[in-house]
Amino acid sequence: xxxxxxxxRMRIAIVTEHHCADAFGGAEYxxxxxxxxxxxxxxxxxxxxxxxHVTEWFSQDVxxxxxxxxxxxxxxxxNYFLYRSDLLRVLDRIRPEVIYQSVACxxxxxxxxxxxxxxxxxxxxxxxxxxxxxEPWVSFRTALFDYIDRRWTAHGIRSADAIIGQARYQDQxxxxxxxxxxxxxxxxxxPAPDGPIVKPGPVTVVWVANLKPLKQPEVFLRLxxxxxxxxxxxxxxxxxxxxxxxxxxxxxxxxxxxxxxxxGEQPLDRVNQVLxxxxxxxxxxxxxxxxxxxxxxxxxCVPVVSLNVDPDDLLKTRQMGFHSRSFEGLxxxxxRLARDTALREAMGARALQYARRYHSMSVNMAQITALLTxxx
Numbered sequence: 067x068x069x070x071x072x073x074x075r076m077r078i079a080i081v082t083e084h085h086c087a088d089a090f091g092g093a094e095y096x097x098x099x100x101x102x103x104x105x106x107x108x109x110x111x112x113x114x115x116x117x118x119h120v121t122e123w124f125s126q127d128v129x130x131x132x133x134x135x136x137x138x139x140x141x142x143x144x145n146y147f148l149y150r151s152d153l154l155r156v157l158d159r160i161r162p163e164v165i166y167q168s169v170a171c172x173x174x175x176x177x178x179x180x181x182x183x184x185x186x187x188x189x190x191x192x193x194x195x196x197x198x199x200x201e202p203w204v205s206f207r208t209a210l211f212d213y214i215d216r217r218w219t220a221h222g223i224r225s226a227d228a229i230i231g232q233a234r235y236q237d238q239x240x241x242x243x244x245x246x247x248x249x250x251x252x253x254x255x256x257p258a259p260d261g262p263i264v265k266p267g268p269v270t271v272v273w274v275a276n277l278k279p280l281k282q283p284e285v286f287l288r289l290x291x292x293x294x295x296x297x298x299x300x301x302x303x304x305x306x307x308x309x310x311x312x313x314x315x316x317x318x319x320x321x322x323x324x325x326x327x328x329x330g331e332q333p334l335d336r337v338n339q340v341l342x343x344x345x346x347x348x349x350x351x352x353x354x355x356x357x358x359x360x361x362x363x364x365x366x367c368v369p370v371v372s373l374n375v376d377p378d379d380l381l382k383t384r385q386m387g388f389h390s391r392s393f394e395g396l397x398x399x400x401x402r403l404a405r406d407t408a409l410r411e412a413m414g415a416r417a418l419q420y421a422r423r424y425h426s427m428s429v430n431m432a433q434i435t436a437l438l439t440x441x442x
Contacts, residue, residue, distance in 0.1 A: 076439055078104055079162035080113045081153070081177045083146065083169050085130055088117050090306070091276055092358035093169050093193040095334070096254050100166070100191075102126045103255070103431045104438075112160045114153065116146075131156050143211030147172035147218050154180060162186055164438050167222070170197035172215045174222030182225060189438055190226040192248070194355030198223075198239045220244070228437055232356035233377040250437045255430035256361045258422065263342050263367050269404045270300045270344040272368075274337055274359045275351065277308040277316060285350040285373060285393065287319045290326050292397045299325060299404050302340060306331040342366045345410060346403050347387075348396070351375055364421035367414035371399045386417040 080101045086094035098113075105111045105127035113125070117132035124130065133152045139145040153173065157165070157180050167177045168191035181188035192198065200216060203209050223229070223244050231237050231248035240246050275281040283303065290301045301323070307313045307330065320328055332340070341347070347363040349372040356377045360370050370387035373396050381387040388399035403410045424430075 075108050076163045077110045079160050079165045081167045081173050085115045101128045143208030144215035147214050150176050169193045170219045172218035175218030178222040178225035187227045189228045191230040192236050252430050252433050253425040255427045256425045268298045268300050271346045272302045272344040273348050274304045276306045282350040290323050294324050301326045303328045304332050361425050364417035367418045369413035
């Protein structure tokens with residue numbers, strides 16, 4: 067550890083599956099925010115992940131070290147254990163004082179084993195409930211690789227020096243499955259928007275996620291169809307296109323939808339601009355951790371209508387939206403918010419207040435940094 071200008075500068079290795087430049091999702095965005103914030107505090111931050119790129123690069127003072135992606139073996143299941151020698155070689159080169167790992171996979175166990183052997187701290191950050199409760203095997207072809215990956219993952223979770231959770235329900239799942247508790251439960255830090263928030267035009271209902279079965283975009287398209295005869299409501303879908311056959315199916319379902327726009331994949335700034343001008347965010351995911359899109363929406367006075375996901379019952383108890391639980395409920399709740407301006411604005415105001423209090427960059431990063439560096 068080097069001390070410079072009153073700051074103990076540590077060598078911190080971020081280890082995860084992807085960089086947000088290659089696969090932009092909620093987990094990748096959160097990890098990149100944390101990495102950049104640590105770098106701004108003066109720490110030496112190295113971001114190690116799989117990537118199609120072979121050349122190292124810098125992203126806002128974060129040194130990104132790619133592990134050349136192994137595409138051929140992915141058809142046999144989760145293949146992250148095959149990167150073990152590459153990952154250990156990079157960690158030996160970095161010589162980290164602390165390893166931050168998120169998104170559960172074999173990297174979790176490999177990082178924990180390296181930390182134990184080399185006397186550094188390993189902190190694991192839960193990305194979603196599937197990190198703790200993985201889906202059952204569905205394919206004989208992938209069963210072996212997935213089994214090996216789960217063994218490495220379980221070893222890492224049990225061996226981590228500290229665990230960060232995003233919500234209380236994750237802490238309970240962790241205890242039920244592994245007999246451990248989160249050492250810190252902290253909201254994902256998010257930068258607040260600048261300037262006033264103005265929402266011109268008709269009521270806009272937005273859906274933001276990568277188009278993949280887990281996110282269930284077809285449910286949102288079905289919702290849009292339910293409002294075909296309603297005037298004054300716009301529906302917007304934003305997200306990276308899916309794999310070919312699934313994307314074609316979705317595009318067929320989009321044909322003829324009234325008041326609907328599919329914008330495709332958009333940069334983060336543009337997503338936030340759309341959210342700032344929108345009135346309702348709809349989430350149709352089968353499961354999530356703590357969606358970054360919820361926080362992005364709340365910081366822009368946008369209540370959330372969610373089909374399945376309501377971490378710690380926040381939508382219900384804080385009255386920042388609705389947890390619909392069924393498609394019929396999703397239609398009813400979306401329609402109610404679209405029609406009732408006073409209710410929508412009241413929920414949006416509560417959402418903004420909550421997000422500012424519990425998802426502040428400065429306060430939440432201070433807690434994460436303290437845990438990473440072992441400072442209490």
